[in-house]
Amino acid sequence: MDSALIPEGVKRCSFKAFCLWLLVIFGVIGWGLLGGFLVLWKGLNVTGLNDYFGFGLYITADLAIIALGAGAFFTGFLTYVIGKKELKDIINLAVVVGFICYTGAQLVLLLEIGQPIRGWFSFWHPNVHSMLTEVIFCITCYTIVLTIEFLPLILENRQLDKVPEFHFFSHNLHEIMVVFAATGTFLSFFHQGSLGGLYGVMFARPFAFREGFFIWPWTFFLFVASAIASGPALTILVTMMVQGITRKKLVRREAISLLAKVTGYLLAFYMLVKILDTWWWATHTAPNMGVSFSEFFQAPYGLWLLFAEIVVCGIIPAIILLTPKAREDEVLLIVACVLDCAGIVINRFVFTVQNLALPVMPFDRLEIYVPTWQEWAPTVAVIAYGALLISLSYRYLPVFPRERELNPID
Amino acid sequence: MKLDRRAFVKLIAGGVGGTLLSPLPWKLADDTAIWSQNWFWRPSPERGGTTAVKTVCQLCPGGCGIRVRLVNGKKAVNIDGNPSHPVNQGGICPLGASGLQYLYGPSRIETPLKQTGQRGDVTTLKPISWDEALEILATKLRGMRQKARGLVCVSGKRQGTVPELFARFLHAYGSPNYFSMPAAADAESLGMLFSQGQSKLPGYDLENAKMIVSFGTSYIEGWGAPARMLLAYGNWRSKSKRDRVRVVQVETRGSLSASKADDWVAVAPGTEAALALGLAQVIISEGRYDRDFVNQYSHGFDEFRRLLQRNYTPEKVAAVTGVEKEKISALAREFAQAKPAVALSGWGQGRMQGSIYDFLAVQSLNALVGSLHKPGGVTTTPSVPLAAWPEVVLDAVSLEGEKEPRLDGASEFQAPLPASLFYNLVKNINQGKPYPAQMLWVYEANPAHDLADVKPFIEALSKIETVVSFSSFMDETTQLADLVLPGPTHLERLEDVPTPPGLQYPVFGLSKPVLMPRFATIHPGDILIKLAKSLSGGVASSFPWSDYETALRQRMKGLAERGSGRVADEPGVEPWKGGQGSNLAPNYDSFDDLWDKLGEHGCWYDTSAAMPSWGSAFKTPSGKFEFYSQIMRQIGIRGNDITYLPHFEQVEPAGDPNEYPLLLVPYETLIINNGPVANPPFMTKMLFDFELKGNDCFVEINAKTAASLGLKEGDRVAVETERGSLKARVHLTGAARPDVVFIPTGLGHSGFDSYIKGKGVNANAIVVAQQDKVTGLATWWGTRVKIYKV
């Protein structure tokens, strides 16, 4: 039925099956929309947030999603700026995933702020000292860049491409893509760094605060490293997932292996930096503020979080990814990438929720945060939104340039 | 179409640049920014000129000077303390500061109401006109005039011209049954009568004391005049090291009063008086007492000393109170040395009557160290020189009425006791003895909630044909009324505010309407005058005034004629400084001038009355302070020698100790109002979440008690006494004595508005009032209880 829209020379599932799949996705998105609508209509009182937990699941999700979206800029950087041509196999998907992450994060952010119609005030009344201003500026700009990067792919749709203006436009965009890739890299690099600053500058919060050298440049690069060490892992995961679902080989293994190897190095580097940061924080920063390291970990936000983040979701996947034999193994590769992504989610969760849960004044009480379904629904819906965009892109756009070559139709 | 890359970039850049350079987007954005700041459905307060009007708070007997700030002269938006009022000096308590939430309270009664259905059903309380309401009441009163004694009045306000008018109405009508809500003042006035020969109330010169020992009073949590006590506390803590004031709190619970004292002596429940006697014993046996006072101005010292030596040695007192004997001796020495030192009596905020012996024990301590009628000690609150009204005109019916026994049986004694024996009243109404109560008036009181051991009272209401409430609010008693005659709130009415309890100098406050009454309410004073006029005979003749204001003016003439005293019109007046007896030239020259100035500033005070000398202070048969009370004997109180001496009687709490192994002790705090009006939202908001959580209030227990019962912080429990059971949660605290369960009072309202209704439980519903065998006063302090998880 929609065969005219499907790229030439590739095979797609039946329209009926596709619609059924979409129905499932729309179900989840509908649930998310309902949750989001309630938040906008009734206010944030329907969430589990409160004056202790100014930030909660929304911010955790946002920060994790944005970090994981770093796969786009970093793959783009490797592809266009460094010139790793083999990554051209995967760059389109990386861009789509990045686009999903950034737009999805902004949608969630819209719910997260109490006055969404004033959301743009950070452009109108910007406080240049606020890390959040920096982040908002960069995210917005980078979303525009991602849109521009995504646009030529959309215009390459079989029907759209027939329009000469579109064809011309997309061709021109392709030509200057290196500029956007570089811009994207620059922007993304900065705001990923600023995201760390977001917490690092909270000097009245001993859990998050870092001082002097450990805020600049340390935290900055720490967060950049955390993003580029996990973003590509998500790109790999999504690729594997699409390959798994479609039961097709869409990307050459070299591309994935290269990305996995780079991720491995980055993760190892990140872990080194992270462990140093944790050590300095535990032995110097915190005691200077009158807090002992053990006070930072109170049930249910115990030391297991630190162990999970650094050992289970950091060192282990790094070892897997750095071992050529291991990363060639499909299962181990997937495990490593899942752990890597989980690590970044834990990291953002820790900085958001655990940070706020901990008593700062000696007579404070440890508070526990439990998100409501109105928070889960839009968060999960962002994943469904991603599935939707990837499904549509895969079905109607030439996302994988090598697909035809790798899957010749008889 | 030919468009190369250069042209493409140019086109985009030019388009964007052009738009940005035009003012359009900027202007639009700015407008949108301003628009998006609106939130048009939030209330926006009316703007306008503001004025401040001074008046006097009447939410408790403290009588603080307040300032009400008005916008455009008609909307009250703020209450703060009046800096020139000597009692509170610009400070204010949380209740006074919340006053506007009563004025604008959602549970205000707007018109007279008549119960048209089942009593207690609020939905069938229907609005009627004032004419109809007064006619209904007048008809009923005319009808029962021959059985005039059946009219009972309960006033929450103890002093002032309005309670006097109520009492006068009953007198003229022919009923002896005018009662005040029970309070420590009942025991105090009796105690003063027995020991000093006049039933005046004690006035404490706390501002000049060097040591204060409080026997169970919530001295900074609502005892006496609350804001005055808080001010005094601040002053004690401002003194230099050399003049340091020492405060000792004797109390079972680790209250704020205990924590804020220099020393907290934790006694076994209800044994404060035993400790006082223990101190007295040490002071006497070590010869540390004021010899001059004891030898020349006291009577019965030897009997007292013998009793103390027999029963109240530190060892014996230690066994009763649980306080180490060394501590008792040390405290006694300190108290005797710190001159002047003063001991305070009365549990909590003074809402319990208490035993006269407890009061006498503490006053004896004051007497021993020579602190009676001395600066920094305790004297009697001087009376305000008001002029008298004409005598009540008695007709045949009211002459009969004068001979009728009071429903509380107080006249069993030779001379009628000045106090109300409220619990006898409730008992007798329930039994219809000696005669039935036909009509009940309730003024400025909410006994259906506030009376400790409230159930028998609610039962008694069902024995009474007509219940009339004069309340401004839909309180629990008003819900049970047949006729509601709503009065104006404290900010809408003219009324005198007498000297606050515990004060050492006379103060006369004048509260006035600061704005137009919000509803068609009528001042209870005016209602009484109207009612009297519609009745014939002596009642009408006893109320010769055209309105309440005229009646009030008549009494206030006495102030103008006094020749001393001032209207407090400037800040910083500290009447306790420089000692009493400093003559104050009036700052008004005529009654009208005084009336105007009082209207403007709200307060008259006088320091000219010096404390009486020891030679003239005591109106007892011996003319001395009587440790051994001859008056008690004279009026027919029978007993052995101990009966007439201050002593300690351990009250056996109600309930079977096997079934109810713990002790329930209610406590009062300043942040939960215990008066006739329920807690305002401003104050309820400030309760900690271990005091109120959702609709659950908490009982305080010790961790040891909790462990023995298998309870954890926050567990829901049933609190059960022989009177009944309540649901609450437990809060574990070191402030609670093991085996004692502390429950806050003032919660558990079923009336008023949704901001207080249903929050917590009413402790008064499950406590059992214990009565003193000699006086009949309620000496309740605890009830046996069990708690268990639900």
Add this chain to the structure above:
Amino acid sequence: MSGNKSGKLRYGMVIDVDKCTGCMTCAVACQQENNIPFREDETKKVRSITWMEIFYLDNGQPYPDHRKAYLPRPCLQCDADPYPPCTFVCPVNATQRDEETGLVSHIPVRCIGCRYCISACSYHARYFNWWDPKWPKPMEEMLTPEVSTRMRGVVEKCTFCVHRLQLAKEKAFLEGRRELEEGEYVPACVEACPAKAMTFGNLADSHSEVAKLSKSPKAFRLLEKLGTKPKVIYLSSQEWIHKLADNVV
């Protein structure tokens, strides 16, 4: 917005915890003065707006050595250099420190409700409007005209009753004075305190009462080690209260 340029005005408050009787009048006066909304159930404290919050402290000892104290906490108006933790992070300049007076303002109508400042403040001095503020109809009458009511979705906090400073300045201006006398500008809480446990004034003026008190050996600040430099200083002679004010390792 520029850094800390401590001038000759630095409004601050000294709260004597020993004198404080825990009556909470300050908190009531504050609610009244600043039109702070209330709901039927205010017992979920992490969502209850109390610009002047009263913290409960106790010494943790068992009966009868147990002692408690209440700690009133307005916004501490941090004087940290160059910025207080909250204004530093606000993306929209909705909260700023006026470097002339040292007062930390908050403009609710500009606030976008991101709650970054709430997260940054270690004293829980900032509150979010989780609901539309609503008053029972008659109680809308008692809203003060000087302080606008806020809306759902924005943050609010104690302003040291900055509108009172405006009024005092206007009055002084009409009387031809350029500077305010001590005591002319006092927040509602300080004015209401019946025990006179709170003092307000210019910390930068060494002759002022607050400046003298702030140098008392009994003085301490909350979480001094964090370097937030609060302009609210507490006094107490109780060691356990000092201990509860700051973390010590």
